[in-house]
Amino acid sequence: MAKYDYDLLVIGSGPGGYVAGIRASQLGMKVGVIEKDKPGGVCLNIGCIPSKALIHQAHMFSHIKDLEDMGLKVDTSGFDYTKVFEKSRKAATDLSGGITFLLKKNKADYIVGEAKLTGPHQVTVDGNKKITAKNIMIATGSSPRSIPSFPIDEETIVTSNGALMTKKLPKKLLILGSGAIGMEFAYVWSSFGVEVEIVEIVDRVLPIEDDEIGKFIKKTFEKRGVKFHLGTMAKSLEKKDGKVNVTVSQGEQERVIETDMVLVAIGRAPNSQNLGLENLGIKTEKGFIRVGDYYRTNIPNIYAIGDVIHSPLLAHVASKEGEIAVEHMAGHKTDKKMDALLIPSAVYCEPQVASFGYNERTAKEAGIKFEKAVFPYRGAGKSVAIGCPEGMVKVLFDPKHKEILGAHIAGAQATELIHEILLAKKAELLPEDLATMVHAHPTLSEIIMEVMRTVEGWPIHA
Amino acid sequence: MAEKIEMVALSPTMEAGVIVKWSKKVGDEIKSGDVLCEVETDKATMEYESMDEGTLLSIIVDEGAEVPVGQLIAIIGEKDEDVSAIIEEAKKAPVKAEEKPAAKASEEKAPAKAVKQTSGSRPTSRSGKIKASPLARKMAEEAGVPLNSVDGTGPNGRIIKRDIEKAIADGPATQVASSMREQVIQVSKKRKIIAQRLAESKYGAPHYYLKLSINMENIIAARKQINAKAKEKLSMNAFIVKFVAEALRRHPQVNASWQGDTIVQFGQVDIGLAVAQPDGLITPVVRNCESKGIAAIDQDMKVLIDKALNNRLQPQEYTNATFTVSNLGSFGIEEFTAIINPPGAAILAIGKSEKTPIVTANDQIVIKPMMKVCLSCDHRVIDGAVGATFLKDLKDMMEDPIRVLL
Numbered sequence: 001m002a003k004y005d006y007d008l009l010v011i012g013s014g015p016g017g018y019v020a021g022i023r024a025s026q027l028g029m030k031v032g033v034i035e036k037d038k039p040g041g042v043c044l045n046i047g048c049i050p051s052k053a054l055i056h057q058a059h060m061f062s063h064i065k066d067l068e069d070m071g072l073k074v075d076t077s078g079f080d081y082t083k084v085f086e087k088s089r090k091a092a093t094d095l096s097g098g099i100t101f102l103l104k105k106n107k108a109d110y111i112v113g114e115a116k117l118t119g120p121h122q123v124t125v126d127g128n129k130k131i132t133a134k135n136i137m138i139a140t141g142s143s144p145r146s147i148p149s150f151p152i153d154e155e156t157i158v159t160s161n162g163a164l165m166t167k168k169l170p171k172k173l174l175i176l177g178s179g180a181i182g183m184e185f186a187y188v189w190s191s192f193g194v195e196v197e198i199v200e201i202v203d204r205v206l207p208i209e210d211d212e213i214g215k216f217i218k219k220t221f222e223k224r225g226v227k228f229h230l231g232t233m234a235k236s237l238e239k240k241d242g243k244v245n246v247t248v249s250q251g252e253q254e255r256v257i258e259t260d261m262v263l264v265a266i267g268r269a270p271n272s273q274n275l276g277l278e279n280l281g282i283k284t285e286k287g288f289i290r291v292g293d294y295y296r297t298n299i300p301n302i303y304a305i306g307d308v309i310h311s312p313l314l315a316h317v318a319s320k321e322g323e324i325a326v327e328h329m330a331g332h333k334t335d336k337k338m339d340a341l342l343i344p345s346a347v348y349c350e351p352q353v354a355s356f357g358y359n360e361r362t363a364k365e366a367g368i369k370f371e372k373a374v375f376p377y378r379g380a381g382k383s384v385a386i387g388c389p390e391g392m393v394k395v396l397f398d399p400k401h402k403e404i405l406g407a408h409i410a411g412a413q414a415t416e417l418i419h420e421i422l423l424a425k426k427a428e429l430l431p432e433d434l435a436t437m438v439h440a441h442p443t444l445s446e447i448i449m450e451v452m453r454t455v456e457g458w459p460i461h462a
Numbered sequence: 463m464a465e466k467i468e469m470v471a472l473s474p475t476m477e478a479g480v481i482v483k484w485s486k487k488v489g490d491e492i493k494s495g496d497v498l499c500e501v502e503t504d505k506a507t508m509e510y511e512s513m514d515e516g517t518l519l520s521i522i523v524d525e526g527a528e529v530p531v532g533q534l535i536a537i538i539g540e541k542d543e544d545v546s547a548i549i550e551e552a553k554k555a556p557v558k559a560e561e562k563p564a565a566k567a568s569e570e571k572a573p574a575k576a577v578k579q580t581s582g583s584r585p586t587s588r589s590g591k592i593k594a595s596p597l598a599r600k601m602a603e604e605a606g607v608p609l610n611s612v613d614g615t616g617p618n619g620r621i622i623k624r625d626i627e628k629a630i631a632d633g634p635a636t637q638v639a640s641s642m643r644e645q646v647i648q649v650s651k652k653r654k655i656i657a658q659r660l661a662e663s664k665y666g667a668p669h670y671y672l673k674l675s676i677n678m679e680n681i682i683a684a685r686k687q688i689n690a691k692a693k694e695k696l697s698m699n700a701f702i703v704k705f706v707a708e709a710l711r712r713h714p715q716v717n718a719s720w721q722g723d724t725i726v727q728f729g730q731v732d733i734g735l736a737v738a739q740p741d742g743l744i745t746p747v748v749r750n751c752e753s754k755g756i757a758a759i760d761q762d763m764k765v766l767i768d769k770a771l772n773n774r775l776q777p778q779e780y781t782n783a784t785f786t787v788s789n790l791g792s793f794g795i796e797e798f799t800a801i802i803n804p805p806g807a808a809i810l811a812i813g814k815s816e817k818t819p820i821v822t823a824n825d826q827i828v829i830k831p832m833m834k835v836c837l838s839c840d841h842r843v844i845d846g847a848v849g850a851t852f853l854k855d856l857k858d859m860m861e862d863p864i865r866v867l868l
Binding site: 400401402403427428429430432433 | 595596597598600601604616622623
C-alpha cells in the first residue's frame, strides 16, 4: 500500500487549484482536489466569468444607439435586468460543471468539504475525514476586502459578490475604489442606466495602471456620465429612508453623497483563516501565506499559490503558480517563480485596458531608464471602420537595446492585442521584429506594428 | 528568519577565499543580487552577490581574513532579529554544513556567479545559427561577447538576456568554446614508419642548412620554348631534378650516405621527390637521373606520382633515394627547411618562384623570377664548404644552363 492516500492534495478548486490538479495528474501524480463551495472558485462562480457575461450584455445594450443609427427603432421598455443576471449565472454554472468534468477526465478526485491542515502530510475534511498526501497545495484564494466603517450586508452595502448577485438595479450606485473591479461594475451598471459615482483614495483612476491610460479611461467614463471623486476617502455611512448617505473627505473638506447602493471594491483579502496553518507553523504575512521559490511554504512539502499568497490577484497568475509548483514537485526543471514583468493585466470595461511590465510611474520609481512610443487607435483604419477610433497603445523601451519594458493599451480588444507584445517581450524580440513583421490589413493588430515602428522612428500612419 | 550567509565557491577550484572588502555594513538593507563583499579566490577577485534579502545583521568574518568555502561569513535577516545564538554557534563550529529552510533548498545554494567552463556544443537552429533571442544577440554584439562562449538557459538552451548579462558580469570566459572538436585518430602503420624515420633522421643526423636564391629566368624561358614544340609538357620539377642530378654527378660527396663506420658515395643518382598523400607523404624515386634526359625524368615522375597518389607504389619505387627534392612552391611557400630522407645525406627544399627586385652587377634594380632553395645537409657526410660548392654550382647551372655543357 502506498504511504499516502494521494501524491498531491489541492485545497481549493479555483483557477489555481484545478489547473494545478490537472497538471499534476498529467505528470503522473495521484491527485485530490478539495472544494468547500462550487468547483471553479471565485473566478468561475462569482468573479471573472459572470462579470464578463454582464459586461458583454452591457456592451450590447450600450450599443443600441449604433442600431438606431442604422434606422432601426429599438424599444427598450421591456428591459429586465433579472434576465441579464440570469444569463451571467448560466455562464458560471455551465463552466463550473466543466471543471468537475475536466478533473474527472484527468483522473483527479474531486472531494467536497472544508479542509483543514492537521499534519504536514494530512488534511482533515469536514472535521472527521482524514486524508494523507505526500504534497499539499493551498489554493484557497481570496475574498473581497471590507472596511469596518462600511459593514457589508450584500444588499445595499455590497462587495463584488453582492453586486454580481444583484437582480434589481439601483438608481444610483457609489463605488469605493477605481481598480479593475470598481471600473468594470461602473461600466456595466452605467451602461444599463445606473447613475454611478466613484470614490478613489488616490489621485488617479485605475491606480495600478499607467497614469496616461488612467486619465484616458477617466475621460471616456466621464463622457458616459460617471462621476469621479479622486483623492477622496470614504469615511462613514448612514442609512436613511432607503437611501445611503456616505460621508467622504477630500483633504479638509467633508461632504455627503447620497446613493442607493454602495459597492466596496477596495481590493481582496487572502483566505488564510481556518486552514490550520498555525497548527503547522506555516508563516503568514498580513494574512498572505509566505512562500519561497517554487511557491513552497516553510514546510517543504506544503505549497501555496494564487490569491492566498502575496502576488498579483489574478486568475492567470494563480494558474501559472500552480503549474510551477507542480512541475517542481515532479522534479521538472522550471522557473523558481513567475516573472512579475511578464504578467498581463486586463480590465474589461469599455474601452478595455491591458498592460504588462513597467509603466512610466513604476519605471521611474524603480530608477529604470526608458523611452516611450505612443500610437493612437485612429491610425489603424480598422478602428475607424468598426467605430472604435478612441484608444492608444504605449510601449516603454530601454534606450540602449530597445528592449521592451512594458506595454499599455486602452481601446477596443486591448485585452487580446496585448499578447502580441507580451510574446515579443517573453521571447526577447525587439521592436524592429514586430515593426517589420507583416500584419494583415485591416486589423487592430496594425496598431502594434505601428507603435513598434514608432519606437524605431518610422511610423507610417501617424 | 535569519539566513546564514556562507562563503561559496566562486570558482570551480576555490577552496577558500579572502574577504578583500565588505561592500555592505551591518544594518544595510540587502536585496537579492546586491554585492555583499569582494572575495579574492585562487583565480581572481570576485564580487559575492547576495541571494537573500533582508537586513545585514552581522558580519562574522573581517576584511582580510581567509575563509574556507562553507564557513559562515554574515547573517541576513529581519531588522532587529536576535541572531546572537547563531553567532555563538558559529564561533563554536566554524565550518559546518547547514540545513536550509525548505524555501531555500540547498540546490539553489550554488553561487550565482561561479565561473564555469562553457560546455562545447551550443543549441543551434536548423539553419545552423546559434539559438539566441534577438535581444540577447544585440546585447552580445554591443558588449563584444561571442555567442559561442555563452551557455543558453532559455527554452531548449536558447541564449537569452540573462545569459548575456551573466557572461558580461563574469568577464571573458576562462575558455572560449570552439567550433572545432578534439579527435583521437588511430595512427596507421605507414604513419608510424614516417614518424619513426623522420625522428631518427632529425635527431640522428646533425642537420645544417644552406640557402640561396636562383634566378629562374632562363630555365622558365627554355621550358617555354621546349614545351611550345613538345607533345607532352615537361614539368618544372623535371627540369629541377635534372639540374640537381647534374650537380650531384659533379659533387658525389653530396650523393652519399652515413653508414656508421663508412660513408657510401653512390654510383648513381636516384632522386626522391616528396609527394603528399592524404594519409602521409611518400618519396617515389626516379632512378639514374644522371643518365636520363629531362623528358625521361618527366615521364618517370608522371608514372610514379600517379602511382603514389593512388597508393600503388611498390617498395622498390619509394626506397633508397640517394638525394631528395621537396617542392612546396605550389603552396606559395617562399622557403623552408626539410628533414633529410635517409639513406641520402641531403635534401633540397624548393620554394616558390617569385618576381623579385634584384640588384644587378652594375647596380641596376631589375625584376627577376627568383626561387629560394634550402639545402639540408647531414654534417657527418657533407661539410659546409662541400654543400656550399654544390649549391653554388647548381645555381650557376640553373641560371645559365649552357654551363651544363662545360
